[in-house]
Amino acid sequence: MTEPKQLPPLPLRTKRLVLRRFEAGDLDAFHAYHSLPETARFLPGEAKSYTKSMESVGKYANFVFEKEGDWICWPSRPRTRPAFSAKWC
Secondary structure, three states, X not given: OOOOOOOOOOOEEOOOEEEOOOOHHHHHHHHHHHOOHHHHOOOOOOOOOHHHHHHHHHHHHOOOOOOOXXXXXXXXXXXXXXXXXXXXX
16 A cells, blocks of 8 residues: 655645635635535535535545545635635635
């Protein structure tokens, strides 16, 4: 078995975007779009309750790659915006 791969240093910055781990302060924005049936239909699973959103944000905030095929979810924002926002996710 191979060793788990380490994440690159975060946040990752490109010319246009900033990618980082989720933080507790992202919960309300995350829930805002994951709780709506009209947006959740494009996301894995059903619309999330606040509790399920809390579980997801916690999982994504503390993610560690363990095996081949693992994936991660990071909030992203344009470099010109100061914070993660559900308005453009």
